[in-house]
Amino acid sequence: MIEVRDLQVRYGGRLVADVPRLDVAEGECVAIVGESGSGKSTTLLSLLGLAPDAEISGHIRVCGVDVLTASPRRLREIRGARVALVMQSPQTALSPATRLGVLMRRALKLHGVGAAPGNGARSGNGSSAESDASGAVGRGKGRLEEVMAEAVEAVMLDREILRRYPHEISGGQAQRFAIALAIALGAEVILADEPTSALDVTVQAEVVGVLRRLRAERGLALLLVSHDLALVSTIADRVLVMKDGAVVESGPAAQVLADPQHPYTRELLEALP
Template sequence: MIEVRDLRVRYAGRLAADVPELDVGAGECVAIVGESGSGKSTTLLSLLGLTQDAEISGHVRVCGVDVLAASPRGLREIRGARAALVMQSPQSALSPATRLGVLMRRALKLHGVGRGADRGGSLDEIMAESVAAVMLDRTILRRYPHEISGGQAQRFAIALAIALGAEVILADEPTSALDVTVQAEVVGVLRRLREQRGLALLLVSHDLALISTIADRVLVMKDGEVVESGPAARVLTEPAHPYTRELLEALP
């Protein structure tokens, strides 16, 4: 679902991210970890062509689309509809004057959901099923963004991705602003979606304890470069790079 080779992202000639190889298959979760400024979010945004004023080179394919060679129309066909981005603070992207149900319906119509024969059910049914899939009551669709919690906002963003039919979810620090209980709920939702729907998950986080509960493989980044990668069980228990060991030793 995601295939990256020799990705390099530069701003004004300065290297911000250098990723030699990154693959994420259906039903798989890969995590990118590292301190702030290590290049994690830059890598994530570059996969959907969302890095502004950046020089990008390499090979990037998402859902079979060559991102670096795609036209604006081609990128629009995968953004949201096939590959969805869940940001750290989704509430900041929600209009405070619009109910969540109206926002979701508007997004579905923009992406043509409900027009074709490939998606069964009415828009109302698709919306209700998507919020139920993330353990939310359908009454949340009548609420405004300020009437829901941070955890509910994260799950609503995931529900929107499901309603759009996304095959890939790119999540940037999806639990960083949440308490431990709500973190567990969000991670549980992502895990179920991966197992039940075969979604490919690329998760960016600095929380190694969180990563250990969901990721199949881990990439460790420092100063824009990948310093270590491999199966999560090996990287998080027998790290080969000194920086990875420092991250693990910093855990309380």
């Protein structure tokens, strides 16, 4: 689902991320860990072409699309619909004046989710055509609401939350709503940047449980950026450790976390309380 080779990201000629190899398969979770400023989020954003001021070189394929050579239109087709980005503080990206249901409905319509097949097709008889179009619109709206309800329930939220405003939900609910939006869009890959930061332990467990279940049930590929090694140990299959923009160690999560080979990885583990 994600294939990266010799990725280098520079700002003003300064190398801020250097990733020789990064692969994420269907149903797999790969975590990128390291302290703040190590290049984790920059790497994540470059995978979707969302670092416009950066000089990016190498090879990036996401869901079969060559990100570095794809047109802006082609990138818009995969963003959201096939690859979803869940940011550290999703509430900052939610309009405070708009209900969550309206926000989700707009995103789904933008990507053509829930549209009734044949909507707008002409008929030989004018009145029949009007009737058919009206029925198609009704069916399309019903399907859209069904998709939205199923998505929020998949992340253990009540569908009533769709009537709320962003300020009326907690941080954990906002994170799960962001994941629900990815589910509703039918995303095959989720890029999650610190999805449980600033959440209490109980809510962290809920969010991780949702992501783990989605991987098992839907074959979702997950690329997780985190500084929380305890969290990573519960969900990741493989781990990349970054320091000062470079990958200093990588391998199976159990191996890297139990028997680290690089001094920096050992320092990270020793810093855990």
